[in-house]
Amino acid sequence: MLLSPYPTTGERIRITLLWIWCGLVILFLLVPILIPVPLSFNSGAFFIFPLEGISARWYEVVLRTQRWQSAIGNSLIVAFGTTVIATTLGTLTAIALSDEKFPGRRIIMPLLLSPLIVPVVITAVGSYLFYARVGLASTYAGIILAHTALASPFVVVTVGASLTGFDRNLMRAAAISGARPLTSFFRVMLPLILPGVLSGAAFAFVTSFDEVVVVQFLASASQRTMPLEMFIGLREKLSPAITAAATLMMGLSILLLLVANILARRGRKAPA
C-alpha cells in the first residue's frame, strides 16, 4: 500500500527513510519499558549492563520484606475498593445516560469527564484540604473515594460504548413478559453489556493501582501503596528492587488493560 506499483527512485528513498525513522521511533517506545525487566533479574546492586548474573533476589526483596508487602496489600485494598464502587456507580450512570431523554446529558458528560482533565495535583491538594476537615485524610475510605472520582469516568465511557449496541426493546419485552425491573436488568441487560462492565472494572482497577499523586497527599505512613513506595524509593536511593517492583506493576497493568481492550472491543461489537 505504501509503494505505488511502479515506484520511482525518489519514492523508494522516501519510503525507506520512513521505515528507518519509524523503526527508530518504535525502539524509542519499547526499549525504555523493556529495560527494567532484565535489570530486575540482575544479581548485582547496580543498574549497569552487562548483568553480573541472573537472580531473583530483588523479587524476593519486593515480595518478602514487610515494607513492600504492606505496600502491595494497601494497593490491593484501595484498588479493589475503588473498582467495586466505581464499576457499580459508573454502570448505573452509564445506563441512565444512555437514555436519550436523560435531562442535561450534554452538561453532565463533560462534568463526569472532568476528573481526567483537571491536573491531578490540584485534585490531590484539594482532596487533602477537604478530607482533612471531615476526618477522611489518612483513611482507606478517603483514598478510595478520591480514586473513585478518577476511575469512574473510564467505567462510564466503556459501559456507555457497550450500551450503544444494546436494544432497549429487549427491556420492554422483558417487562411485558412479566419481569420486574431488577430481574430484567440482571437477566437481560447485564449479560449483554457484561464485557463493557468488566472492561470498565479493569480500567478502574489499573487507574487506582497505578495512582501515586493523590496517595502521596492522602495516605499516612502505614497506608503507603506500591507506587508511593516506588516514588519514595526513587527520590531517596535507587535500588534494583525498584526495577523489580516496576516490572511487576508493568506486567499487571499491561495484562489487565489488554483484557480490558479486548473486552471493550467485544462489547462494542455486541449484536444490536
Next chain:
Amino acid sequence: MSALQPSELDRPTLARDRSAADTDLKSVSAALRRAEFGDRMRSLLLAAPLLILLVLSFGIPIVLLLSRAVYDPTIADALPKTAQALGNWNGQGVPGDDAFAALAADLKENQAKGTAYELAKSLNARLPGARSQVLKTVRKLESADGPAALDAVKSVPFWSAPSTWPAIRSGTRSLTSFYLLSALDLRWNADGGIEQVPPEQAIFIQVFLRTFFVAASVTLATLILGFPLAYLIANVPKGLAAILIVAVLLPFWTSILVRTAAWTVLLQKFGLVNDFLLLIGVTSDRVDLMYSRIGLIIAMTHIQLPFTLLPIYSVMRTIPASQMKAAYSLGARPFTAFRRVYIPQVFPGVMAGCMLTFILCLGYYITPALIGGASDQLISNFIANYVNVELNWEMAAALSFILLVFTLALFGIFARVLGLDRLKLV
C-alpha cells in the same frame, strides 16, 4: 392484524364519538407524559449516586481549594481591634497611637490563644521578613502592659516602616486578590493600581513560561516522532499494523510512574542513553542527563507520544489510499498531493493529538519531580511544594486557580472545535 383495524362500517361510529375520543386522547397523552416524567426521574435517580459522590469527593475539594486563593481570614481573625482602629486611617504614612495600642492588644491576645505564629506566617506572605518581627514584638509584649505595651510595639522599627501598615490593612480584608495577583507576579501599589513586583521577587511568570515551553517542546517532539509512525501504521497491511499498534499501546498501558522510573535508570551517568551517545560519537564524555531539562523533555516525550499519535492514526486510517493515487494521476507531485490532499484531512487529528498532549503536559508532576532539576520544576511541583514544605495554602490555591483556568480554557477550545469524541484514544 387486519382484524384489529377499523372497518369501513365503523367509521360513522368513530365520527360520532370524536369528542369522547378527544378527551381519551388527552388523558392518554397526559398519561404518556407522566410515564415519561417517571422514566426521566428514574434515570436521574440511577445517575444520582455517582454524581453525588463526585460532587463530594471531587467537586467540593476543588471549590474549597480555589476559594482559599481569594478568601483568607487569618489576619482579619487575628487582628480584630487593629482592623477597627484602621477603619478611619487615611492610608498615608503611619497611623496614630490608637492603632498601635490596638495592635499591642491583638498581639497579646494571639499569644494567649497560641495563634501568634500563624499570624506571623500569614503576614510574612504579604510582607517578607514580617515573621521574625511579629514574633520579636510578641516576646517583648510578654512583660509589658498598658502604656508600656504601646512603647514595646513602637520600639520595633518594623512597625513604623511605611510599607507595614498598608499591608496590614489589606490583610484585614478577608476577601483578597493578593494571592492571585502574586501568582502572576503582580501586586497593588500605593495608589491603588496594579504593578509588577520587583524582578528579585518575581518567580511565577517564569515558572508558567517554563511550563509552557516544556509542554510545547514535548508536543512538537511527539508530533515529529509520531506523525510518520501513524502514517506507516495506517498504510501497511492489517496484520503488521496490529503488531505496530501494540508497540504503541504497550508503553501507553504502563503507568507514568513506572516509565519515569525506567527513564531514571536510563538517564544515569553510566546508563544506556550515555552508552548510546558515546557509541555513536555524539558526545565525547558522559553527560548529566538526570536532573536536566533535556532529560525531562525526553522522558515526557516518551510518555506523551501515544497520546499524540493515536488521534492522528484514527483519522489517517479513514483516508482511502486511492485519494493520493487520484492526486498523482491528476499530475500532482508527491509533495503537492501530500500538502493539498492529505494534510487538510488529517489536520483535525493532528490538532486533537497535539492539544491533548499540550494540555496534559501543563499538569505534569511526577516526571519533573523525579527527573527534572531544581530549575526544571513545573507549576504542579510548585503547588505541591507550597502545600508540603511552605504550608502556604493560599499561594498553592492561587497557582492551582491559574493552572486550572489555562487547562479548562484549552480543553474548552478542544471540545468546541474538535468535539469530545476525539478524546477516545483506542
